[in-house]
Amino acid sequence: MNKRSPVIRQCVITREYLEKSNLFRVAKINGKAYFDKEQNLGGRGVYIKKDIKVIELARKKNTFARSLHVNVEDEIYLSMINNLEEKRD
Numbered sequence: 504m505n506k507r508s509p510v511i512r513q514c515v516i517t518r519e520y521l522e523k524s525n526l527f528r529v530a531k532i533n534g535k536a537y538f539d540k541e542q543n544l545g546g547r548g549v550y551i552k553k554d555i556k557v558i559e560l561a562r563k564k565n566t567f568a569r570s571l572h573v574n575v576e577d578e579i580y581l582s583m584i585n586n587l588e589e590k591r592d
Contacts, residue, residue: 526550531571
């Protein structure tokens with residue numbers, strides 16, 4: 504039997520290589536940014552570590568907007584933080 508190796512992606516902030524399950528994805532589709540919770544949307548994507556401090560740093564530095572060349576709404580960052588807080592409960 505051949506086991507599949509985990510899919511690895513790089514965090515845009517920390518530059519760490521992590522499994523996709525440890526990352527959130529923001530996708531650019533038709534000139535608009537979306538939080539890709541299920542990581543199955545098409546389009547260009549940027550990955551970020553599932554850590555509140557890292558997400559806040561990305562928000563402060565406007566990293567997604569610079570990487571994807573689109574405006575990124577605050578709701579995207581808030582959705583990621585809310586998703587993390589829900590899993591803690």
